[in-house]
Amino acid sequence: MTLDISFSLNGAEVVVGVRPHQRLLDVLRRTLGMTGTKEGCGEGECGACTVLVDGRVVNACLYPALEIEGRSVTTIEGLLGADHQLSPLQESLVARGAIQCGFCSPGVILSAHALLDRNPNPSDAEIRDALVGNLCRCTGYVQIVEAVQEAADRLGSESDV
Ligand code: FES
Ligand code: FES
Known part of the structure; x- marks a missing residue:
């Protein structure tokens, strides 16, 4: 049924x-x-x-x-833009080497996306807290946190122009 x-x-x-x-x-x-x-x-x-x-x-x-x-x-x-271009957050993860096998990446990206929606300028601690439910076996998290911080900086400077 x-x-x-x-x-x-x-x-x-x-x-x-x-x-x-x-x-x-x-x-x-x-x-x-x-x-x-x-x-x-x-x-x-x-x-x-x-x-x-x-x-x-x-x-x-x-x-x-x-x-x-x-x-x-x-x-x-749903995060892909027109013509399937990556979001700034996705681009930052790629650029920082924060995606290796990629299995965790959709979940990491969506958790980070939700964080940046509610807090456009998070601290490293706030990023780590937002990602606490997303386990990654590959990157050790440093690159992931750096990538989210970089995306926040990029999005902030884009909204300033
Ligand atoms: S598959 Fe849902 S939390 Fe692991
Ligand atoms: S990139 Fe492999 S589990 Fe995160």
């Missing part, structure tokens, strides 16, 4: 049939093809499945799909 739900996905209205107890992660990846959202632990520990719901960071592996009715979901695919 499925129930139809409607919600906004990266700015476009979608209607999908979901089963009771189905996870948002599976609806995004399997039903809607948003494979940028990754599954790591599947139990709320690693942050690989991070998406934004109404602008707030959630773990899609723990989020019941039925509860997404009427809400707004942003996945990593």
Whole structure:
């Protein structure tokens, strides 16, 4: 049995049939093809499945799909600009070597994006705090924090012009 739900996905209205107890992660990846959202632990520990719901960071592996009715979901695919150009945040992560295997990167980027939306000028401690739910096995986090700081600086100077 499925129930139809409607919600906004990266700015476009979608209607999908979901089963009771189905996870948002599976609806995004399997039903809607948003494979940028990754599954790591599947139990709320690693942050690989991070998406934004109404602008707030959630773990899609723990989020019941039925509860997404009427809400707004942003996945990593939703951050690409026209012609698929990377956002300043994504560019900074690439430039700083903060993306290696890339498995954690969608979740890291979405958590950092949410941070910069609510706090355009975060301290290093605030960046680390915002990313505490996103585990990375590759970079050791220094480059990630530097990249987010660089993106904040870039976005700040762009808004000054
Ligand atoms: S897959 Fe969701 S937190 Fe790890
Ligand atoms: S870049 Fe590999 S897990 Fe973060």
